[in-house]
Amino acid sequence: MGRWGTRRWSGDVSRSMVALVVSVSAAAALGLAGWLPVVLRTDIGIAEVAPGLLTVDESARGIATLGRGYTVAAYQSGFRVAASSGTLVDTITRGSPVSAVIGELGERDDHPVEDVEATLDHVRIDEVRIEPGRAAYLGVVHGEVDGEPRTMPLRLTFLLTTAGVHVTAHVQGADAVVVHLDTMPATTGLPPALPDRNLRLKGWWVVPMAGEQRALTSARRAVVGIGPAVRSRGVDLRPDGRLDVHAWSNRATLTLSGVPRPS
Numbered sequence: 001m002g003r004w005g006t007r008r009w010s011g012d013v014s015r016s017m018v019a020l021v022v023s024v025s026a027a028a029a030l031g032l033a034g035w036l037p038v039v040l041r042t043d044i045g046i047a048e049v050a051p052g053l054l055t056v057d058e059s060a061r062g063i064a065t066l067g068r069g070y071t072v073a074a075y076q077s078g079f080r081v082a083a084s085s086g087t088l089v090d091t092i093t094r095g096s097p098v099s100a101v102i103g104e105l106g107e108r109d110d111h112p113v114e115d116v117e118a119t120l121d122h123v124r125i126d127e128v129r130i131e132p133g134r135a136a137y138l139g140v141v142h143g144e145v146d147g148e149p150r151t152m153p154l155r156l157t158f159l160l161t162t163a164g165v166h167v168t169a170h171v172q173g174a175d176a177v178v179v180h181l182d183t184m185p186a187t188t189g190l191p192p193a194l195p196d197r198n199l200r201l202k203g204w205w206v207v208p209m210a211g212e213q214r215a216l217t218s219a220r221r222a223v224v225g226i227g228p229a230v231r232s233r234g235v236d237l238r239p240d241g242r243l244d245v246h247a248w249s250n251r252a253t254l255t256l257s258g259v260p261r262p263s
Helices: 003-041
Strands: 054-056 062-067 070-075 078-083 086-090 098-108 111-120 122-131 134-145 148-160 165-171 176-182 203-205 222-227 233-236 242-247 251-258
Touching (some): 062 134, 062 148, 078 251, 086 176, 086 222, 098 134, 098 148, 098 165, 111 134, 111 148, 122 148, 165 176, 176 251, 222 233, 222 242, 242 251
Parallel strands (some): 054 122
Antiparallel strands (some): 062 070, 070 078, 078 086, 098 111, 148 165, 165 251, 176 242, 203 233, 222 251, 233 242
């Protein structure tokens, strides 16, 4: 091939490379444009609060029978609430079931915004008190605030009711309480508290004054209500492998019920 032919071939290759780079860049820009709003939509003012360590005294471990087929189990790895139809919820495995939040709740774009100053993420359960239809686990939530150790009393109560099991996580001194649940397959909202759709990978605020019943359900056929009803509440499914319930009160409540399996 002559010099001129070689030069023309090189020019064609250069133009092809430029066209390829432009095409790839355009595709990347389009992909980013489509991806970025999805990321931004996950920022609805719910702060990520990660669980810490869980320690359960040996005397508090084991299964407590509440009645009508409902039980609560406490292990070193976490808590489980079950019905005769199967497991309703598990707390996060090998992590604290509860975190205490110190901070304030603001507002932006017509929805609440969490301003978290500090969190106490470690839980120690010291004892359990079991009565007919009731199991109360006593301990502390602890961590550091401004570099100094901080401890708050914790009372985790499981109470048998006509609706199922009512769970109260009460942390004295907390501005908000976060309950860390293990991932629930096919978590779906229940109106009017949450939209009737799969809630995965996003954070959601519970509709105000929606009450404690029927906030979400899952493939386990469990129905979960979230309270207290008069306080701001949210659910965060963005962290991989868990479902966090946020309640801006010194106590968070869950109403857990099971749907009987078809015969």
